[in-house]
Amino acid sequence: MKFSTLTRHIREGFKSILRNGWMSFASITSIFISLLILGVFILLALNMNAMASQIESQVQIRVFLETDVADDVVADLQKQVGNIPEVSKLIYVSKEEGLAQLRDRMGEDNSDWLEGYNNENNPLPITFTVEVFEPKLVKSVADQIHSIAGTYETSPVADVKYGQGIVETLFKVTDAIRNAGYIVVAALSITAVLLISNTIRMTIVARQREISIMKMVGATNSFIRWPFFVEGALIGVITSVLTTAIVLIGYDQIINAFQYELSFLTMQLLPVKEVMALTSLTMIILGSFIGIWGSVMSVRKYLKV
Amino acid sequence: MIEMHDIWKTYADGTSALNGVSVKIDRNEFVYLVGPSGAGKSTFMKLIYREEIPTKGEIFVNGFNIGKLKQRKIPYVRRNIGVIFQDFRLLPKLTIYENVAFAMEAIEAPRKVIKKRTMEVLELVGLKHKHKSFPSQLSGGEQQRVSIARAIVNNPAVIVADEPTGNLDPDTSLDIMNLLEEINFRGTTIVMATHNKEIVNSMRKRVIAIEHGNIVRDEQRGEYGYEI
Ligand SMILES: Nc1ncnc2c1ncn2[C@@H]1O[C@H](COP(=O)(O)OP(=O)(O)OP(=O)(O)O)[C@@H](O)[C@H]1O
Ligand SMILES: [Mg+2]
Numbered sequence: 001m002k003f004s005t006l007t008r009h010i011r012e013g014f015k016s017i018l019r020n021g022w023m024s025f026a027s028i029t030s031i032f033i034s035l036l037i038l039g040v041f042i043l044l045a046l047n048m049n050a051m052a053s054q055i056e057s058q059v060q061i062r063v064f065l066e067t068d069v070a071d072d073v074v075a076d077l078q079k080q081v082g083n084i085p086e087v088s089k090l091i092y093v094s095k096e097e098g099l100a101q102l103r104d105r106m107g108e109d110n111s112d113w114l115e116g117y118n119n120e121n122n123p124l125p126i127t128f129t130v131e132v133f134e135p136k137l138v139k140s141v142a143d144q145i146h147s148i149a150g151t152y153e154t155s156p157v158a159d160v161k162y163g164q165g166i167v168e169t170l171f172k173v174t175d176a177i178r179n180a181g182y183i184v185v186a187a188l189s190i191t192a193v194l195l196i197s198n199t200i201r202m203t204i205v206a207r208q209r210e211i212s213i214m215k216m217v218g219a220t221n222s223f224i225r226w227p228f229f230v231e232g233a234l235i236g237v238i239t240s241v242l243t244t245a246i247v248l249i250g251y252d253q254i255i256n257a258f259q260y261e262l263s264f265l266t267m268q269l270l271p272v273k274e275v276m277a278l279t280s281l282t283m284i285i286l287g288s289f290i291g292i293w294g295s296v297m298s299v300r301k302y303l304k305v
Numbered sequence: 306m307i308e309m310h311d312i313w314k315t316y317a318d319g320t321s322a323l324n325g326v327s328v329k330i331d332r333n334e335f336v337y338l339v340g341p342s343g344a345g346k347s348t349f350m351k352l353i354y355r356e357e358i359p360t361k362g363e364i365f366v367n368g369f370n371i372g373k374l375k376q377r378k379i380p381y382v383r384r385n386i387g388v389i390f391q392d393f394r395l396l397p398k399l400t401i402y403e404n405v406a407f408a409m410e411a412i413e414a415p416r417k418v419i420k421k422r423t424m425e426v427l428e429l430v431g432l433k434h435k436h437k438s439f440p441s442q443l444s445g446g447e448q449q450r451v452s453i454a455r456a457i458v459n460n461p462a463v464i465v466a467d468e469p470t471g472n473l474d475p476d477t478s479l480d481i482m483n484l485l486e487e488i489n490f491r492g493t494t495i496v497m498a499t500h501n502k503e504i505v506n507s508m509r510k511r512v513i514a515i516e517h518g519n520i521v522r523d524e525q526r527g528e529y530g531y532e533i
Contacts, residue, residue: 213407
């Protein structure tokens with residue numbers, strides 16, 4: 001296609017958007033709303049994911065041994081657990097270290113509570129802190145530790161603890177948000193496609209005479225179709241760029257306004273520059289797609305060339 | 306230039322408009338198509354510019370077998386055929402200049418060529434000074450001249466005119482006929498359907514009469530031949 005032809009199609013597309021003022025406005029509004037909701041969902045999902053992986057990374061398995069396990073059994077157990085393929089790291093925490101760690105965690109204020117305890121009457125058991133390669137594997141690793149313990153005459157393991165419950169809940173919440181997002185965005189996208197295709201249909205009807213004259217003087221079909229594609233695509237692109245800007249600016253405002261209020265939570269909202277690429281890419285691609293799809297539908301159906 | 310071999314045309318609703326028409330029109334001829342209303346004149350012309358395709362028979366325009374044309378090629382063949390209607394068919398929101406230039410834009414002519422050529426044909430039809438006006442600001446005769454300018458702007462080999470003077474008074478009709486004669490003189494084949502007895506009888510050309518979908522008369526320098 002010649003450059004001058006392309007500019008002509010773009011010019012015609014723009015003119016047509018202005019000429020069909022109200023219908024264009026309706027399509028723009030509907031794409032705007034779909035994309036706005038999509039944007040909010042993307043940002044929510046990204047932040048939830050970040051939170052989930054932050055918590056995940058803190059997931060460890062703690063193996064509490066019985067208090068009276070013989071040293072060679074402890075050594076054997078440590079070796080066997082360390083040999084589980086999914087285990088990335090195993091830290092041996094002696095009774096003394098356990099007590100020191102507990103003191104640390106309780107802090108100054110509550111130290112009286114542990115006053116009477118020293119290395120002679122340390123009530124704590126030996127523990128292993130086990131880390132796994134994949135947070136999702138903690139349950140299976142914990143089960144394996146249980147079955148290893150079961151091979152001894154009397155189980156040297158008192159308890160195996162892991163924070164999986166929290167992670168699972170979190171995953172369920174992120175999944176639910178994501179699925180709700182998909183459904184809402186799909187429904188709104190379809191509405192937007194229909195509205196755009198209706199806008200284009202109005203353009204086609206309004207330009208019936210022009211189209212028949214174009215055909216009469218020998219315009220090719222693609223020449224006749226192009227301005228309608230351009231019109232749909234323009235509505236999609238312009239709206240999605242606009243919406244993306246609004247969503248990201250709004251997000252930035254929220255981060256700035258609430259950075260102190262939210263600081264009591266250990267988590268932090270992701271900074272704009274980390275969410276920008278994915279959010280704008282998804283929104284602009286979807287917006288353009290909606291626009292083009294709407295016009296293709298209309299041109300197929302109503303433009304008999 | 307135009308050849309029809311045993312052309313039949315039956316519309317979708319069963320109306321038969323042409324019943325075995327054969328005719329040969331040479332390059333640079335000027336042909337009047339006459340006959341009563343409903344005889345099949347417009348159908349004859351629609352087959353030439355491929356608005357309709359024949360139910361049976363073959364039609365060649367400028368060497369192309371119009372009925373068998375691939376969809377993709379139709380536009381290129383139409384560029385060789387200028388069409389003029391009784392109701393002008395101008396675009397009301399475009400200026401006279403734009404209405405004519407539009408036909409060149411549609412076939413993707415270079416911008417510079419468009420400007421030069423558009424002004425040239427507007428001058429030929431005597432409306433250069435009104436190129437900025439809108440169709441509604443022009444008389445019927447002037448509007449028809451604009452539509453003629455649009456029909457010839459892409460230099461077609463053939464012009465098909467369906468009652469071009471049907472909406473015009475006698476004097477204005479004469480103007481239009483002089484213009485068409487001038488265009489024919491410059492080398493364009495013209496086929497014109499008309500009910501205008503005065504014109505046919507005063508500008509003696511080839512006359513083809515159609516009745517009930519058949520050619521009943523074909524004379525060089527013929528007459529209108531019907532009483533109104
Ligand atoms: N699209 C159509 N569908 C069905 N029948 C049609 C169609 N167009 C024309 N006809 C019929 O075909 C016949 C020939 O019509 P056509 O328009 O060719 O006549 P005409 O000679 O141009 O008449 P007029 O002088 O009134 O313009 C008529 O009976 C008409 O009703
Ligand atoms: Mg007719």
